[in-house]
């Protein structure tokens with residue numbers, strides 16, 4: 001697969017894990033980006049390359065994990081619900 005790099009301000013093409021490679025001041029780090037967002041600018045170097053490492057769906061876009069399909073208790077938060085074994 002051909003490697004693709006993205007720059008700050010470009011639209012995120014796919015949800016997944018990306019490498020953020022700064023120029024000179026920081027080691028590359030992995031982050032999750034959601035499709036349709038924008039790659040952010042770095043205030044320190046203004047030059048960051050983003051590379052898609054692994055496309056993966058956002059968990060709540062999956063019908064099995066979509067919170068709207070589950071019976072919710074009043075006042076229960078998403079993070080509390082996710083930690084429970086049903």
Ligand SMILES: [Zn+2]
Pocket residue numbers: 022023025026042043044045046047048
């Ligand atoms: Zn930077």
